[in-house]
Amino acid sequence: MRQVIGIDEVGRGCLAGPVVVVAALVTGRVGDAALGPLRDSKKLTRLQREAWFDHLTKSPRVRFALARVYPRQIEKRNISRAANVAAQRAYERLAARERAGRRARVFLDGGLYIGSRSAQPAHAKTVIKGDEKIPAVAVASIIAKVSRDRFMARLGKKFPAYGFEIHKGYGTAAHRKAIRENGPTPAHRLTFLAQNVQ
Numbered sequence: 001m002r003q004v005i006g007i008d009e010v011g012r013g014c015l016a017g018p019v020v021v022v023a024a025l026v027t028g029r030v031g032d033a034a035l036g037p038l039r040d041s042k043k044l045t046r047l048q049r050e051a052w053f054d055h056l057t058k059s060p061r062v063r064f065a066l067a068r069v070y071p072r073q074i075e076k077r078n079i080s081r082a083a084n085v086a087a088q089r090a091y092e093r094l095a096a097r098e099r100a101g102r103r104a105r106v107f108l109d110g111g112l113y114i115g116s117r118s119a120q121p122a123h124a125k126t127v128i129k130g131d132e133k134i135p136a137v138a139v140a141s142i143i144a145k146v147s148r149d150r151f152m153a154r155l156g157k158k159f160p161a162y163g164f165e166i167h168k169g170y171g172t173a174a175h176r177k178a179i180r181e182n183g184p185t186p187a188h189r190l191t192f193l194a195q196n197v198q
């Protein structure tokens with residue numbers, strides 16, 4: 001089977017927390033009948049994502065690297081550039097560890113590029129709804145989502161007034177209310193708050 005790297009990100013639209021990007025090298029079939037079909041993380045329940053995450057991260061057919069970009073860098077670069085920087089870091093970390101990763105075809109979910117659109121390598125392709133069309137991108141989306149959710153749950157223990165473990169940094173009514181009442185934390189993206197919290 002041809003080796004494929006899928007790259008996806010999570011956290012782009014959040015008011016708090018990092019953008020997390022995963023590059024996943026998939027070297028064979030990774031399905032499990034007990035888990036149902038492999039799907040984009042957004043189309044799985046939390047329990048389904050957790051089960052898939054455990055399966056994928058233990059599979060000898062999946063190797064992955066993760067990169068995070070935190071709020072200050074997101075504000076410095078803007079969200080799209082920050083996500084692309086994280087995609088480049090994740091890809092380079094994976095390729096440095098895995099010889100096969102240097103030969104693999106690379107697919108990124110729509111809007112995401114390795115470094116930038118103009119600098120993306122010829123063997124990499126950005127695909128609209130790639131997480132629905134390409135299994136390796138779906139793998140990356142699940143690992144990225146669960147990894148970020150767990151990070152935000154830990155952040156929730158550090159800042160208990162904000163409910164990060166519940167909304168994961170997204171702009172829910174409860175999250176915006178907590179920001180109005182308590183002010184922002186160092187985990188918040190201040191430029192996002194100016195646009196989304198009244």
